[in-house]
């Protein structure tokens with residue numbers, strides 16, 4: 001017997017309509033769980049997402065062999081068919097028209113201002129994730145075969161994205177993956193599976209500090225990945241195309257403010273690794289429209305006017321958009337807590353029910 | 354609904370650890386619904402994350418261990434329930450010691466322990482266990498013991514062995 005994934009798990013059908021409408025920006029796990037909860041509580045819910053398909057990183061980030069994509073797809077369809085949640089895809093919520101570019105922006109066909117969205121609904125939840133890739137800030141990063149983790153992973157969903165997407169270019173190549181987190185691992189594994197000649201991962205600290213953990217890294221080593229720790233990339237070599245990566249060997253220093261021990265580059269330890277493709281998965285940053293007005297750092301510190309509400313009244317925030325890259329479970333908790341807080345706020349300001 | 358419970362059939366929860374990616378969604382939804390989660394994540398020394406959960410055993414050791422009979426297996430549903438009204442909150446917490454799966458948790462209140470009840474209140478209105486519905490990997494199943502046999506693949510058994518080794522080690526350390 002197969003069981004489906006159901007974000008509207010609170011009831012078997014939507015709750016009796018309460019006359020309120022909520023907009024959710026971002027259809028990842030945080031947005032979908034907020035949508036499911038609010039639909040079950042009688043809200044009219046519209047979910048906006050810039051990508052062609054709902055699911056967020058469940059759909060576009062985490063590879064199929066770890067998380068079955070049809071399950072995510074069916075879960076969104078269930079929300080629409082059974083719980084009356086409306087989906088508006090390929091629609092990016094922006095602060096100003098034509099704002100800074102994030103990963104996946106090429107898929108949008110429409111932009112909507114956050115202020116307009118807010119005006120059209122009783123409240124808004126921003127679940128827009130962390131879709132801006134951090135740059136390494138080293139020479140050679142602009143070469144065409146240097147991709148961010150997300151840039152490399154999105155197109156693997158191939159056909160669903162339409163002609164904008166390409167197929168995995170790792171076949172037969174010497175790939176260097178930079179990073180030690182979950183997206184680095186998945187990128188490395190995808191490259192191995194799609195026939196890369198060699199996959200090497202460079203990480204600044206040691207296997208014990210790597211966010212992906214020794215277990216996952218060990219599994220990849222079993223599949224043939226070469227793991228190089230305490231390696232700090234210095235520059236990417238090549239004129240028009242990537243030819244290699246130069247890095248410095250480090251030693252571990254004292255713990256920094258995050259409690260992790262800092263890598264200290266050792267002079268004269270330069271090494272060169274031959275490469276014709278580089279995937280830089282060194283982290284992603286929260287992507288919020290109108291970030292300067294929202295001041296989500298106040299929400300993080302618990303100093304916002306209402307739990308999980310930004311400095312823009314009636315605009316809430318949840319998931320990786322609030323915390324930075326995290327985990328599916330944390331994003332779900334965030335989405336649900338923001339939805340509950342939104343409900344309490346509306347009961348408080350518009351009269352309880 | 355896709356999750357109908359065949360009337361009278363005893364069903365249990367089962368996690369296929371070979372499909373689990375350790376994402377914490379099961380714990381998250383349980384915590385949202387009940388305050389204290391009854392399915393809880395743990396991690397092996399190597400960093401493999403997985404949830405501990407109640408198997409609603411055919412012969413529950415926890416029930417046997419409880420000196421006041423606060424834990425009982427419901428023969429109609431197969432669920433093993435903990436009755437907070439009968440629980441005397443003994444200091445020894447024998448049920449916790451007895452459970453081979455680490456599935457009884459400190460609650461820290463007047464009633465000191467809590468455990469999974471297969472979402473009893475949800476079952477009353479025809480809904481299945483919440484963790485099963487939220488798991489993005491279809492790792493959590495709610496099935497009869499016969500159906501369970503078909504689910505136990507070689508990968509699942511290998512993963513289960515790894516997890517059990519870890520649980521035994523954790524219990525030994527306590």
Ligand SMILES: Cc1cc2nc3c(=O)[nH]c(=O)nc-3n(C[C@H](O)[C@H](O)[C@H](O)COP(=O)(O)OP(=O)(O)OC[C@H]3O[C@@H](n4cnc5c(N)ncnc54)[C@H](O)[C@@H]3O)c2cc1C
Nearest residue numbers: 026028029030050056057093129319320326327328331376
């Ligand atoms: C490669 C990879 C592997 C991972 N593996 C795991 C794992 O094994 N286990 C685990 O627990 N976690 C894993 N994670 C992390 C997990 O996927 C995220 O923590 C989780 O998806 C965050 O959920 P979210 O809803 O906050 O955001 P997301 O899932 O990122 O969704 C955000 C959504 O918002 C949309 N969006 C963004 N900006 C806008 C805008 N301006 N307007 C409209 N829409 C917008 C995006 O299109 C996207 O659909 C992984 C992440 C990556 C990248």
Ligand code: SF4
Nearest residue numbers: 407408410413415452
């Ligand atoms: S609590 Fe432990 S011993 Fe009791 S039924 Fe559940 S798994 Fe079995």
Ligand code: SF4
Nearest residue numbers: 373374376377379488
């Ligand atoms: S929700 Fe599913 S995949 Fe995630 S930790 Fe729980 S059992 Fe594993």
